[in-house]
Amino acid sequence: MKQGWEIKKLGEVSEILNGGTPKTNITEYWDSDIHWITPADLGKLRKPTVDDTPRKITRLGLEKSSAKLFPINSVVLSTRAPIGHLAINEVPMSTNQGCRGIIPSKKLDTWYLFYFLKKNVELLDSLGTGATFKELSTKSLSGVEIPIPPLPEQQRIVSILDKCFVAIDKAKANAEQNLKNAKELFESYLQGVFEKLFDERERKNISEVAKVIGGYSFKSGDFKKEGKYQVIRMGNVRPGIIRENESPVFIDELDEKALSKALLIPKDVIITQTGTKNKRDYGFTVIIEKENYLLNQRIAAIRFSKEFLPEFFLYFSWTNIFKDQYFANETGTVGQGNVGIRAITDSQVPSIPLKEQQTIVRQLDALRAETQKLEAVYQKKIADLEELKKSILQKAFAGELRSPEGAVSANDGYSPSKKENKKSPERV
Structure with a gap:
């Protein structure tokens, strides 16, 4: 430590204030002129300072929530969900209970404190406790040591x-x-x-140049942590990639009838059939290059004839031309979108x-x-x-x-x- 520098606990050189949330069903507590921020709001900031918030509360809401009003040039720190989002407030502000306001003393520069906390986000996170989600307590935060030149x-x-x-x-x-x-x-x-x-x-329907196979409905109780066959599920498929290590599950034995339906062979192209409606966050395609993969439900396999290259289709499947055809047949609720086998077989490809x-x-x-x-x-x-x-x-x-x-x-x-x-x- 350089000469003239001291080591202090954060609680010795700053005041740490808690946040709180007024009852959301009482209109008198909300939509006034006191800025009020949450960890999620902090995480969306594009700069290290904040001068406005999505929600605001009333003076009465502040009092009833037991939250404190942080003066300008405090450091606002999220202390749960997650720990470590930071900003310096340019207007007086309060927060929900997932944040703390740190008001530096006259011995401590606000931006120096900000950069110190930014450097030590991992340390702050390690001090958090809790089973459902970690929370950094005021006591633990106060005990963090900070070098003070x-x-x-x-x-x-x-x-x-x-x-x-x-x-x-x-x-x-x-x-x-x-x-x-x-x-x-x-x-x-x-x-x-x-x-x-x-x-x-010339164009042809996929059904004219390939056989399309639906995924097999395995019983999740049959899945094992290791075994002869890996079951390829939705989370394992990304454009051009099989993510084998993404929550892998295996089946060690399978009867011949199920095996004939579910076993993938090299050069099959698989495509995911379920995701978020209107988001196009599925329809991912990849070519199978290994043996002993099994095809799970809501993924289809496209097995091309010898006159059609799987690699040619793979590239085509990444274009808007194919995606527009594929998602034109999307069904499902607002939250979940689904595409059936016919959306694949009836899609056209250049021949x-x-x-x-x-x-x-x-x-x-x-x-x-x-x-x-x-x-x-x-x-x-x-x-x-x-x-x-x-x-x-x-x-x-x-x-x-x-x-x-x-x-x-x-x-x-x-x-x-x-x-x-x-x-x-x-x-x-």
Whole structure:
């Protein structure tokens, strides 16, 4: 610890106030002029400060809820569901019981406190207790130790952190935009290829080029944690991916009749048939590449003839052309959407010679591989920038933070249309 720094408990250098919720069925408590925020509201903030809230309460509602009004420049911290959302309030504010307001003393800079808590979210979460959901008590929060340098040093640290984080956030935004551009590059090309084929070439119903098989209704009581056959369920399927480790279940033995209905074979294309109505959060397709998979209910398998490449259909199934046909047959309630087998068999696909299918698949494979490389670069860059933030915060509260000049280039990252920029952020 540097000379002149002290270690204090948070309760010694701040006042911690509780929130509360007025009774929701009493109109006199609601829709007035006192800002009132919840952990969920904090989690939706796009910036570290808050000057407005979705709901407001009355002075009477504040009194009846036993909540306290936090003065401006307090740090609002969610202390359950989840622990760790943070904001500095720019207007007087109260909260529900899932938050605390931390009012720093004159010895403690508000933004210094904010950054300290941001650095220590994992610690705060580890101090939470509770069976249904963890909650951080006022007592535990008060006992958290915080390094306290002289106020001018706190303000110097905050100034450096502000500059560094502005640059990091800008670099991260650039990387996120480049990641989006990379994905859109492939999607745009894919869409264009199949729009041309669908408009200009012969079409056939899927029933003319493939056999469609419905999933088998297994008894959940027969599932085991391991066994010969893995049962592929809705949660295991994402576009182009089988997530084997997503809540895996197995069946060790199955009679021949059930096995003949449920056993998938390599090159089957499977498609999920249930999700949220009007959300298109299903209809995911993937090609089976392994043996010993069983097909569960609400997933269908499409087994193509030798004249139709499963890979060609897989790419087609990711286009809006196919999705528009598939979801046109959606049924179900507001909460749940379902698509039946007929929606698959009656959907049309471009019908072109096998060699032409192979050429298109090779071209799409090559472009997809390149865009996936770009995506991996951008995703790593985003992760590295988050790690850089953690590193800077670690140094800040160990008294090791230096001047930020040249720390991060706001233009770090690159566009898919340009050559890779090898320069990475220089650590502060």
